[in-house]
Amino acid sequence: MDFNRLYNTGNAYAKLKKIDEAIDSYKVALKLKQDADTLFNLKMLKQQKAKRKKDRQSKKSKENKGKDQKQKKQQQNSKKDDKKRNDSDQKKQQQNNKKTARSITIQIRKNNKKTIKKTIKRAKIKVRKTVKKNNGNKRKNWMPLNSSDGKNLLRKISEPCLFHSINKIIIMMIKKIFGSLFLLLSTPIFALSSASVNQTWFYPGEDIVLTLNADSDKVVFPAISHIAGYPVLGTSNAQSMSIVNTRRTIQNSKSYTFKPLKSLQIPAYTLIVDGVKQTTQAIKITYKKPTKAKAGSDYILEIKTDKTTFFLGDTATLNITFKAKKSLPRISQIMLSTPEAEGLSFTENKGVSRIADENYNVQTLSYRINANNFGALYIPSLVATIGNQNRDIFSGFFDRGQNRQQKKIFSNALTLTVNPLPDDLRIFGDFSIKATVDKTQVKQGEAVNLTVNIVGEGNFDDIEDFKIEIDNATIYSDDAVSSYKGWQQKFAIVGGQNFIIPSLKLDYFDKKTQTKKTIRTQVINIQVDKTNPIITTTETVAKPDNKTPLDNKLKYYYLLFGLIIGALISFLGIKLNSKPTPEKNQDLIKQIKSSKGDKALFDLLLPLNLNALESILQQLEANLYKSGTHKINKKAVINVIQSSHDPLGE
Secondary structure (H helix, E strand, O other): OOHHHHHHHHHHHHHOOOHHHHHHHHHHHHHHOOOHHHHHHHHHHHHHHHHHHHHHHHHHHHHHHHHHHHHHHHHHHHHHHHHHHHHHHHHHHHHHHHHHHHHHHHHHHHHHHHHHHHHHHHHHHHHHHHHHHHHOOOOOOOOOOOOHHHHHHHHHHHHHHHHHHHHHHHHHHHHHHHHHHHHHHOOHHHHOEEEEEOOOEEOOOOOEEEEEEEOOOOEEOOOOOEEOOEEEEEEEEEEEEEEEOOEEEEEEEEEEEEOOOOOEEEOOOEEEEOOEEEEOOOEEEEEOOOOEOOOOOOEEEEEEEOOOEEEEOEEEEEEEEEEEEOOOOOOOEEEEOOOOEOOEEEEEOOOOEEEEOOOEEEEEEEEEEEEOOOEEEEEOOOEEEEEEEOOOOOOOOOOOOOOEEEEEEEOOOEEEEEEOOHHHOOOEEEEEEEEEEOOOEEEOOOEEEEEEEEEEEEOHHHOOOOOOOOOOEEEEEOOOEEOOOEEEEEEEEEEOOOEEEOOOEEEEEEOOOOOEEEEEOOOEEEEEEOOOOOOOOOOOOOOOOOOOOOOHHHHHHHHHHHHHHHHHHHHHHHHHHHOOOHHHHHHHHHHHHHOOOHHHHHHHHHHHOOHHHHHHHHHHHHHHHOOOOOOOOHHHHHHHHHHHHOHHHO
C-alpha cells in the first residue's frame, strides 16, 4: 500500500475521533516510511487514548463513590429509623410502667383507707365493751371517746390492729412482686439462651467471636457455616458448672469466629434447649476505619515500597517501619499484622534493622512482593499491637501475663500498579541458561545425565519444565527445582544408538533492555558404543578314509558311534557357552558389592537384561528420578544373578 494513502486514512480516522483505527493506520504507514509528522500524530493520538482511559476510570470511581455514598445514606437512614422505633418503644414502655405504678399506688391507698376505717370501728367496739365490763350499764360512769382518756385507750387498742393490717398489705405486695419476677426469670428467651460477641466494633483484619450460651446440659446448637455472608473460620465448645445454695447450674456455650470487612448485623439464631426452641437477639457490629498516626506521635507505623509501578513477574520491596519515642518506657511486646493483598504475595526477608534518630527508636522489617495479577493492586493498612507491662507490686503473684495495657497503631495504605508483559510473555528478569552432561560417550544401555541450569534475577517460579523428545531413546525427567537465586532440572537419557540432545530455549522479557529476549542451550552429541561380545563355535568334520573298503555291518557300527560322539560334543558345547566364566561372574559380584549409591548399581544392572531384576530396576529408577525411598538388598541381587547363570537353578 502507498504511504500517502495510509497517512491520509489515519488523518480521516483522527477527524472522525476513531483513535484506534487512526493509530493502526499510522503504525502501518511508519513501517513503510519514517515520517516526523506521522510520528507526532501517532504520539498525540496515544496521549488522547490514555487520557480517555483515565477519564473512564475516574468516571467509574465517581460512580462507585456515588453508590457507596447512597449505601451509607441508606444505612444512616435505617439507623435513624431504628433509633426512632427504639425511642418510641421505650417511651411507650415508660408510660405503661408509670400507669401501672399509679394504679398500684391508688390501690394501696384505697386498701389502706378501708383497713384503717375497719380497725377504728373494731377499736371503738372494744373500748365500749371494756367500759361496760368495768362500770356496768350505768350511763353516769360512761367515758366519752372524745375525752383524753378515751383517746388514749382508743390509741392503745387500735395501734396493734393497724400494725397487723399494714403487715398483711406489705406481705401481699411482696408476694405479687416476687411472683412477677419469677415469671420473668422462668421465660426461656431471657434466662436459658443468649448471644454475645467479644466486641461490638472492629478494625480491618480483626476477628469477631460470636458466643451462644444456654443454661442447660441438653442443648442443640445451630450449624452455622456463614455469619452475615462471611465464612466461619473456626468453632469451639465450652461447658461450666456453678453451685449456688446447693443448686447446681450447667452452662453450655459454642463460639464461632469470623472476619468481617464492613459493618453488619448478626442475625438471631434458634437453639433447642431441653427440647424447646429458643431464639437469641440480633447484634449490631460496627466497622471502624483506621487512622494513621500523625507526625510527632508517640508511636508511628509506616509502609513504603521501593517502586510503585513494575511489570508482572518483577519484584518490589515493602519496608515496614515502626517508630517509638525514646522518652517512653520500654515496650515489652509488639505484634505486627502480616501484609495481605489480593493479587500479591509477600515473602519476609530475614533480619530486622534497628537504628535510632534524634527522637525515635526505629525498627524496619522488609518483605519481597510478587504480583500474581496485573492492574491497580491495593495494600490495606497494617496494625501494630503494643503491650506494656503494668508496674504493679502484685504483678509477680497475681494475673501474670494478663496485666498488660494494649494499644493499636495503624499504618498508611498503598496502591501499586502492575503492568502486564507484552507478547503474552510470563517470565521477567535477566537470565542465562546452560546445559551440561556427565559424559558424551556411553555404552549401549548406559544412561546420560543431563542438567539444565538457569541463573540470574527474575520470577524463576513461573518457568515451566522443559520437555525433550529424542528418537530411539528413553528419557526420564525430574521436576524442576527453583528458588529466588536459580532454577534447575535434571534428565536421564538412555539411547540405543548415537543421538543428539537438542537445544532448549527460554523466552522472557529482559529487565535491562525492556524487550523480548530468547536464550538457548547448545546442541550436545552423544556417541553410543554398540559393540557386543561375539561367541565363536568350532565344528569338527570327520573325513572318511577311502583307502580300504568296509563291509556294510562295520559301516553301521561306525555311523552309530559317530552320532553318539557328535551328540556329546554338542551338549558339552552348549553347556560351556551358556555358563559364563567364573572370573567374569566374580568381577560383576565384586562391582555390585563395592557400588556406592543407587546410580552406580542401576548402571551395573541395566545391561544384564534379566527378567528377575525387573522389580529391582524399577525401585532404583523410582529412587533416582521420582524421589523414591526404596531400600535395595545387594545380597538378593547377587543371589538372583548367581541363580540366573546356574543351569540347575533354571
